[in-house]
Structures are given as structure tokens and as C-alpha cells.
Amino acid sequence: MATARTANPAPMAGLNKPANGQLRGQTKTGGQQSELLSNVQHPSAHKRTSIPQSSGGIKFGDDWKKCLELPPKDTRVKTSDVTSTKGNEFEDYCLKRELLMGIFEMGWEKPSPVQEESIPIALSGRDILARAKNGTGKSGAYLIPLLERIDLKKDHIQAMVMVPTRELALQMSQISIQLSKHLGGVKIMATTGGTNLRDDIMRLDETVHVVIATPGRILDLIKKGVAKVDKTQMMVMDEADKLLSQDFVVLMENIISFMPKDRQILLYSATFPISVQKFMSKHMQKPYEINLMEELTLKGITQYYAYVTERQKVHCLNTLFSRLQINQSIIFCNSTQRVELLAKKITQLGYSCFYIHAKMMQEYRNRVFHDFRNGLCRNLVCTDLFTRGIDIQAVNVVINFDFPKNAETYLHRIGRSGRFGHLGLAINLITSDDRYNLKNIEDQLVTDIKPIPSSIDKSLYVAEFHSVDAEDGEEKA
Numbered sequence: 001m002a003t004a005r006t007a008n009p010a011p012m013a014g015l016n017k018p019a020n021g022q023l024r025g026q027t028k029t030g031g032q033q034s035e036l037l038s039n040v041q042h043p044s045a046h047k048r049t050s051i052p053q054s055s056g057g058i059k060f061g062d063d064w065k066k067c068l069e070l071p072p073k074d075t076r077v078k079t080s081d082v083t084s085t086k087g088n089e090f091e092d093y094c095l096k097r098e099l100l101m102g103i104f105e106m107g108w109e110k111p112s113p114v115q116e117e118s119i120p121i122a123l124s125g126r127d128i129l130a131r132a133k134n135g136t137g138k139s140g141a142y143l144i145p146l147l148e149r150i151d152l153k154k155d156h157i158q159a160m161v162m163v164p165t166r167e168l169a170l171q172m173s174q175i176s177i178q179l180s181k182h183l184g185g186v187k188i189m190a191t192t193g194g195t196n197l198r199d200d201i202m203r204l205d206e207t208v209h210v211v212i213a214t215p216g217r218i219l220d221l222i223k224k225g226v227a228k229v230d231k232t233q234m235m236v237m238d239e240a241d242k243l244l245s246q247d248f249v250v251l252m253e254n255i256i257s258f259m260p261k262d263r264q265i266l267l268y269s270a271t272f273p274i275s276v277q278k279f280m281s282k283h284m285q286k287p288y289e290i291n292l293m294e295e296l297t298l299k300g301i302t303q304y305y306a307y308v309t310e311r312q313k314v315h316c317l318n319t320l321f322s323r324l325q326i327n328q329s330i331i332f333c334n335s336t337q338r339v340e341l342l343a344k345k346i347t348q349l350g351y352s353c354f355y356i357h358a359k360m361m362q363e364y365r366n367r368v369f370h371d372f373r374n375g376l377c378r379n380l381v382c383t384d385l386f387t388r389g390i391d392i393q394a395v396n397v398v399i400n401f402d403f404p405k406n407a408e409t410y411l412h413r414i415g416r417s418g419r420f421g422h423l424g425l426a427i428n429l430i431t432s433d434d435r436y437n438l439k440n441i442e443d444q445l446v447t448d449i450k451p452i453p454s455s456i457d458k459s460l461y462v463a464e465f466h467s468v469d470a471e472d473g474e475e476k477a
Contacts, residue, residue: 064097068104088116093123095148098182103144106178112137117290118266119145127287128266129280136292138268139175142236147180149234150209157227159234161212162252164242165385166192166362167369172238173212186210191227193217194362201226215243215251222258229258240269241408244279256283270415271408301414302460304452305428305438313401313429314345320399320427321351321379323455325462328372328394331381332413334402342401343381355381384409396461397425403434407444425461427452 088111090103111119114132121128122145132138146159161176163169173190180186188210191200200217204226211218211227221227235256237243243252256263265284269276280287308316317331331346333339336357343355354377356368372380373392384404404410414426428449430438442449 064101065104068101070105070107086116090144093119093144093148095144096183098184099144099148099179101182102179103140105181106175108137108140112140113292114138114290115141115144117292118142121288122146122264122266123148125264127264127284128268128290129276129284129287130266130268130290130292131272132268132270132290132292138238139172142238142266142268143172143176143179146210146234146236147176147183147186150180150183150186152183152185152209154209154231155207156231157208157211157229158232159210159236160218160229160232160255161210161236161238162215162218162243162255163212163238164214164248166194166214166365167385168239169212169214170366170369176210176212188212191217191221192362194365197221215248215255219251219255222255229255230260232259232263234264234266235259236266236268238268240267240276240279241271241273244273244275249275249279252279270411301424301426302456303414303426303428303447303449304456305430305449306452307430310431314342314349316429317346317399317401318349321349324397324425325458326378327396327462328375328392329379329397329399330395330413331379331399331401332404333381333383334404336383338402339381339383346379346381351379352377353379353381356385357383358385384413396423397427400426400428403428403430403437404441405437407441410441411445423459423461425456 090100090108090111095103113136114130115137118128118130118141122142130138130141132141142161146161150158161169161172163172169190169192173188176188180188187206187208189200189203189208190212191203192214193216195217197217197220200221201224204221218227222229237252242248265287267276267280267284267287306316331342333342336359339355339357343353346353354368354372356365356372360368368380371377375394381401398414400410400413404413414424428434428438438449441447
């Protein structure tokens with residue numbers, strides 16, 4: 001079985017299926033695919049700062065902000081989901097200077113609405129029940145107060161972040177490490193199923209302050225007496241609706257039983273099913289409720305459908321690739337088998353393509369996620385594994401090759417574009433069997449999914465970056 005190399009993308013002549021989910025097609029010379037991915041701004045492309053881990057070199061009275069190496073300023077248009085703020089600054093929350101340095105070097109200039117609501121309440125130690133849309137800054141809303149409250153003098157696990165998928169755990173640990181890099185020794189560990197248990201046991205033999213985990217693995221480590229959480233004062237549940245679904249709720253109840261009675265729980269979700277309400281009444285003490293979800297669908301995401309037969313789907317996808325200006329796209333299928341079949345078809349059409357699903361080995365999933373996030377491929381085909389919280393700023397187009405069965409899945413899928421208030425495009429390939437689902441989802445989300453026009457206005461989904469000309473200093477779009 002052939003395995004495509006990740007370092008040097010090469011054309012794929014045949015249909016041999018690589019085990020690692022990285023299919024590479026010959027890059028077409030026409031249409032959007034000919035553009036170089038190096039033009040896309042990726043979080044990992046930012047230069048590393050030269051400031052030491054500790055801020056001991058910065059003396060009182062120094063202008064510490066001058067020492068920061070900030071990422072390029074993001075001048076793209078943003079929607080009111082992230083701009084309708086009270087005008088607060090991160091400095092208003094009396095955070096440690098070292099944490100502020102990490103925040104600004106992430107490119108986070110001002111708190112978003114969910115961060116404004118969450119940070120001061122979380123710092124006070126109160127439970128939080130927050131409903132906010134995907135891509136509006138939820139991770140910063142809980143990671144900033146969590147890291148602020150870590151006491152480096154204590155060598156036990158002080159906080160846990162629970163997430164439903166391995167990819168989200170890795171993403172959250174990367175953000176946490178970046179935010180805390182000037183704090184001088186905060187030890188952060190990600191632990192998920194599908195990885196070597198012995199490595200986790202050895203890691204927990206040393207000091208760990210923050211654990212970011214999926215429920216099954218951390219519960220296993222707790223029961224083995226390796227992960228001691230009897231002094232853990234804070235637990236965050238991100239994508240709480242999924243964590244409290246039938247898949248995970250028993251595990252979550254078990255985990256909480258090992259924690260102290262006076263722990264703080266921060267619960268974040270875009271949707272609030274009955275399971276969340278039951279959990280709140282049982283385990284949370286007068287939580288501060290935040291609801292930034294007056295309307296469900298994300299502002300800035302334009303939604304279209306194309307009415308096709310099953311046999312026309314691949315042809316329609318090929319047409320979209322040739323006509324749209326795609327930075328990066330995520331294409332959803334409803335089964336792992338269809339993911340792999342479609343990835344082969346896209347490669348046959350001559351486009352580079354990765355795929356990812358839950359039945360792949362974890363090391364391959366990690367590689368695909370890492371390489372796609374770093375811009376090594378423009379298109380990713382996946383199952384709903386990839387709908388939860390995954391934040392890849394360059395994704396501006398989501399295509400539902402298979403239309404989802406319910407509104408919640410649809411909402412999470414299209415939320416992979418339009419991250420942090422930026423513009424995005426969602427295109428749904430609809431067969432006759434999907435008509436009723438389309439109508440039901442429109443009604444439940446109170447949204448309008450329109451027929452796809454012959455030409456789509458690029459201003460609806462293509463970001464316009466503003467740059468300053470080096471010679472004359474004039475700002476240009």
C-alpha cells in the first residue's frame with residue numbers, strides 16, 4: 001500500500017490509497033488551485049519571539065510592549081459576532097504581564113464579546129454556563145482566566161480542560177502553550193485516547209499544572225491513581241453538548257466524582273440540549289449564565305444549495321473547485337467509506353487532497369490535522385469528526401458533499417468557515433432525499449439557504465487584506 005509523502009507533495013498517478021489520509025493530485029494550472037498556499041496567513045507562520053520564557057529581563061517602568069514580536073495585523077472585515085464589544089481591553093482584567101505578553105503575541109488585540117463576559121467572572125471563581133457561537137473566541141474566554149489562576153508553587157493538577165475529540169485537545173494544548181510561554185514554567189499536558197498510555201504515566205510522574213484531555217483517557221489515568229485530581233479546582237467543558245451526550249456523559253459523571261466538592265466548572269457550548277440542563281442543576285452552583293446566541297447561524301457565512309442527483313455530485317464539486325477562490329476548503333461526507341472514495345475522486349480530478357476520519361490510526365490523524373492546519377494542502381475531506389471546535393483561520397469554504405441529518409451537525413459543520421467573525425461560504429449538495437432535511441434545518445436555525453447562483457460574488461467569502469506600500473506609505477486594499 002503506497003503512502004504519500006508529506007514533505008514534498010508529488011502528483012499521484014494511480015489510485016493506491018495511502019494509509020495516512022494524504023492524497024496528492026497534480027496541481028491544476030487554471031482556476032483557484034493554481035494559487036500558492038504561501039499566500040494564506042497561517043497561525044504557525046508567525047515568527048517566534050526572542051523574549052525569554054521569564055520576563056525577568058524587563059524592568060519596572062520599561063515599555064514591555066515594545067519587546068513583543070507581534071504577528072501581522074489582521075485587517076480583514078469582521079462581523080458583529082466578534083466586534084460588538086463593550087470596549088474593554090485585556091489590561092482591564094489585572095492579568096499578569098507575562099500572560100498579557102502571550103495574549104498579544106497570539107494576535108489577540110481586544111477581547112471578543114464572549115471573552116468580555118467570561119474572563120472577569122471566571123477569575124472570581126464562579127461557575128459559568130456560556131452559550132456562544134463557534135469561532136467567536138471561546139477558547140480564550142476560558143484559557144486566559146485558567147492560566148492566570150495557576151499557582152506555580154503548587155505541583156499538582158490545578159485545572160482540566162475536557163474536549164470531545166483528540167484533534168481539539170491537541171489544538172487547545174498548542175494555544176495554551178503559546179499563551180503561557182512567558183509565564184515561567186506552567187506545565188501543560190494533552191492526553192487522549194489512541195496514544196501511548198505509558199508515555200502519559202511517565203509524564204504525570206513529573207509536575208503537571210494543566211491537563212487537556214478527552215474523557216476516556218483521563219478517566220483511565222485517574223482510576224489508575226496516576227492523574228490525581230482531588231485538588232483540581234477548575235474544570236472546563238468545551239463543546240459541552242457533545243461531552244454530555246450518550247457517548248460521554250457517564251465518563252464525565254465519573255471524572256467529577258473524583259474532584260473536590262468546591263471545584264469551579266466552566267461550561268461552553270453552541271447548543272444547549274436537555275442533557276446540559278440536567279448536568280447544570282446537578283453539578284453547578286448558581287452558574288453565571290452567558291447567552292450570546294440570539295440567532296443560531298454565524299454572521300458572515302453565506303449559505304447556498306445546489307440541487308443535484310447523486311451521480312452529478314463529483315462533477316458539481318469539480319465545477320466549484322474551478323470557479324471558487326478557495327483559500328482552504330473542508331468537504332464533509334456522512335461515512336468513512338465515502339470520505340476515502342471522494343478523496344480518490346478529487347485526486348483523479350487533479351487536485352491535492354487530504355482526508356481524515358475516526359477509523360484512521362491516531363498518528364496519521366495527527367499528521368493530517370497538523371499539515372492541513374499549516375497549509376500543506378488546500379482541500380480536506382472528512383466526517384463529522386472534524387466539526388467540533390477545530391479552528392483553522394484559512395478555511396473560507398465548507399462544502400457538504402453529503403447533507404447532514406440534523407440542524408446541530410449542520411451548524412457545527414458550516415462553523416468551520418468564518419472563524420472569529422471573518423467571511424465564509426457554505427455550499428450544500430442536495431439530492432431529492434435531502435429536501436425535507438433542508439427545510440427542517442432552515443426552520444430550526446431560522447436561516448435562509450439559497451439556490452446557488454451562476455456566479456458567486458467573491459466579496460462574500462474572500463478576505464481583503466490591507467497592506468501599506470513600503471515606498472509611499474499609502475494603504476492599499
